[in-house]
Ligand code: ASP
């Protein structure tokens with residue numbers, strides 16, 4: 001007998017037919033005597049549709065009301081999943097995030113989990129019930145419904161796996177696992193058997209849409225080993241865990257492209273102590289996540305700052321920075337939305353040289369211009385023209401011979 005947390009994403013529970021299929025899968029595992037906590041997302045498309053409706057009634061909906069609205073999506077699927085289980089004779093109970101004891105901070109639409117009171121769930125498990133929990137949502141100390149950011153059901157699953165000390169955590173999606181690149185773009189991309197948290201994290205935060213990056217961060221912190229696999233077949237997926245020695249032989253393990261980024265250029269700001277601090281403080285206070293910061297050498301008392309932000313925050317960046325620049329006594333903001341960020345990732349980079357040279361040469365050979373570069377210990381990212389990003393993924397994948405992994 002094992003205690004298993006399974007998460008089914010939006011396409012896995014995309015309609016009533018899919019929910020029945022998932023219920024059968026759950027029943028089979030339950031019949032083997034396992035304890036099960038099931039986390040579900042909203043049906044595919046529902047969250048987006050709710051967002052569209054919100055925008056149709058108000059140009060700039062309040063974040064609190066947004067959470068009230070978006071929590072509905074998952075509340076539908078938990079109830080339907082529990083009913084489908086009842087339909088096949090499985091004892092099951094559904095819980096919203098609040099009912100499941102998932103307490104978060106106060107940041108609406110991007111809340112962080114603070115604690116989980118898992119006692120009631122554990123009681124149900126011991127009583128033989130399958131527990132179905134709404135992903136993506138929680139409750140803050142003021143009793144307000146919060147959501148955990150897009151894709152947040154992954155985080156719910158990983159956090160619950162840690163809280164109930166699960167033996168196994170499985171993230172079911174519509175792809176077979178983690179690939180060396182997006183197989184729809186790079187035809188000879190390979191499924192990885194294993195990947196380290198660090199690599200997965202860099203891939204997830206670099207635009208590989210398999211999982212929400214915060215959930216991988218959480219898994220690494222609490223050492224929750226999990227498997228990413230498909231609910232549409234029984235193929236083994238990709239195991240994500242702490243890095244293991246042989247992984248270092250592979251220099252690059254994946255190429256990711258993020259098309260949902262915008263490049264922000266602030267030009268002509270006063271080159272004095274505190275300018276950058278004020279700019280980034282304001283962005284941080286607006287909960288905007290900034291990446292790839294580059295400051296050019298100041299000349300004649302003025303400096304230029306360039307960085308990337310999520311595309312969805314581009315308008316907010318404008319609104320946030322205008323008063324700050326006024327306060328600093330100068331500077332203009334320009335936002336470029338037709339960019340993409342391409343990243344190559346691998347823990348082996350720590351001990352190998354020439355990765356940057358190989359990537360830049362491959363892009364040069366394909367006449368793809370590099371606008372920004374940033375590196376971490378295990379990742380090199382470049383900002384390029386969005387229109388060329390698919391081609392860039394293919395040439396990078398070929399340059400590192402990832403089809404041979
Ligand atoms: N339904 C939410 C979303 O679409 C959460 C999730 O699917 O994980 O972002």
Ligand code: MG
Nearest residue numbers: 009010041151
């Ligand atoms: Mg999802």
